[in-house]
Every structure is written in C-alpha cells, then in structure tokens.
Amino acid sequence: MPRPAAPIDFYFDFSSPYGYLAAEKIDELAARYGRSVLWHPILLGVTFKATGLVPLTVIPLKGAYSVHDIERSARYLGLPYTHPSGFPLPTQHAARAFLWLNDRKPALARAFGLAVYRAYFVDDVNISDLGTVLNIAAGLGVDRDTLSGVLAGSEIKTRLAAEVDLAMARGVFGSPFIFVDGEAFWGVDRLPQVERWLAEGGF
C-alpha cells in the first residue's frame, strides 16, 4: 500500500483577509490531490516585529488599493466579503482557542476557524473580544466554561507563542502562508501555483 502523501501546512492569522479567502479554498484544493491540510494559526503582529512590515492598509497609496483588491479578489474567488469596521484586530483569543480545539478535534477546530473568519469578514463581528470567541465556540457545541478556563491559563499562551516562533523559524512572514513538501507559497494569489505544484510534484 502506498504511503499517503504528507499534509500541506497552512499558516494564517484570523485578522488576515487574504487568509480568510485561502481558508475557504485550501482544504478542497488539497483534497483534489489526495492531501490533507494542517491549519496553523499565527499572530502577524509578532512576525511584523521581525520583518519591520506593517498592516497593508496603513501604507500610503498601497492601503487604499489593498482594500479594493481584497474585495475584488473575494468576488474573483466567488466568496462574500465585507471589510470590517475595525481592522486589523488582535486575534490571540481566537488563535489560542483554535489550537486547543485542534489538539482534540481537528474537524471541530476547522469549523470554528471558518466560523471566526466568516464572523469577522462577512458579518463584521469584533472577533478580538473574548466573549465573542467563546460564543462562537459554544455555538459549535464546545463547553464554554472549559474553554474560558483554558484561555485564562498561561499554558495556551506559551503554546501559541511557541507556534509563532516555529512558524518564523520556517520562514513564515505573512498570511496565508502554505508549505507543500517544503516549498513555500505566500498569498491567496499563489493558490494556482500551489495547485500546479500538487499536480506535477514541482515545476
């Protein structure tokens, strides 16, 4: 029996519009080539300190274009998008909740991740709020008090920090960031290259 192909690594920040667009597409794309996807939440605020980069939307000229490009890219990909009234937002609560769920029930974590992204980028919900994050999880059947206790503890904070450090050690500097068999791809606009890499084993 052939050994199953290695999973794809998908790095994302919950405050990243292009990360949201990629999150809606990556599992289906990978599945077409017999691959699964490991989802890795990161904090761009931490990577920005290492690279000196800043959120796209605050850069003169580029900022105005970026919002327009995000909205157009969503239409191009057939996805709903409403630019949030608060942007960007701190996303550590959502990222930590994702990690904790993902250790236990990856499919549930996936549903939670997509629900958080859609709340933020479709329904303009403030996902930086701890109560909101807990409500989204509870809506999917997660015990609210248990998750609340987890997010109040230090263990999950240390864990997320270590995950972000590991991502940067692999070269991750943005969102979405994808690895296919060690090959790095940055941006939802690289999904066609990801697809060709999966189809041809490189090019």
Add this chain to the structure above:
Amino acid sequence: MPRPAAPIDFYFDFSSPYGYLAAEKIDELAARYGRSVLWHPILLGVTFKATGLVPLTVIPLKGAYSVHDIERSARYLGLPYTHPSGFPLPTQHAARAFLWLNDRKPALARAFGLAVYRAYFVDDVNISDLGTVLNIAAGLGVDRDTLSGVLAGSEIKTRLAAEVDLAMARGVFGSPFIFVDGEAFWGVDRLPQVERWLAEGGF
C-alpha cells in the same frame, strides 16, 4: 463603426522582476481582447519615498522568499529568469530612453523595453550603465549620438519626473501596475483578474 476600446495602461520599473514577467505577457493578453497597451516607465525609488516601502529583497524573511518566488513565478509563466548579480539598479537612463523612443516610434520603444528587461533579467547585464542603454538602443537601429544627446539634456529628465508624479497621482505604488478602464491591478499575479475584467467588463 464601433469606437475601438480604450488602451490598457501598463506601468513598470526596469528594475522590477515582476514588471519584466508582466511585460512579456501584457501585449498578447490585451490583444486577445482587442486592446492595445500604453507602456509607462516609472522609477520605484521615487514611489518608495512616498509610500515608505523598500525593495522586497531587503526585508528579513520576505527577501529570501521573494527571490525564490520570482524564479518560480517565471517558471510558472514559462519565461527565462536569472536573478541579477546587482539588484535593484537605478533605471533612469533606460526609462528616459524608452520615453523618448515611445513618443516617436512606439513599436521600437516596445522592442527596446523588452530588450532592456531581457538584458537585465536573463543575461545579467548592468542596465544602469548609460553606455549599455545606448548600445541596446543602437542594436535596434537607434542613432546612438542622437539618443546620447537627448539623455544628457534636462528636458527628458523633467519629463520622466513628471510621468512618475502623474503615475503616483493615479495611485501607482509598485510594478507592474495596470489600469483597465480605470480599474487598478498591481502585480503580475493579478493578470488572471485583468483577463477576467477584459473578458467580462468587470466582475
């Protein structure tokens, strides 16, 4: 008789690898939809001062990825690419020569522009050198002494500066930068969106 559709505007810096990749594709893409292309050389060094942006390759983490991504994107598009030993380079001589030629013989300017890009990004020629720029033009039949005189004058310098100011007034902050009927697209990775915009008149 229907009025011909308006030309596409294509802004590029001769030191931009993604600009080179787009330059090899844009005319053919536009022609498929009955469009011509107006080529506009700019100087990213000037736009970077307005935006606070810096060349991709000097950014920690992002820099190493960028060179890899440029090389892979060239392969993806079926184009040759060799990352130049000197990068980026000042490109004002080539940009001014292009403008002067373009006022007189657009087809010749186009051939000159592609020759400069290929010299830099395929054959690793130092295109910042004035003599090299003159040689490339002379190889296409341009009178070397005439062009040399033009490039030594102040008129063409003022002209290029005004062209760059105009580009920034239109919102241009990078290379390649494309306008289709007023819609702005930044990056060679937006060519599929440009194509859909041309095909559908927007989306």
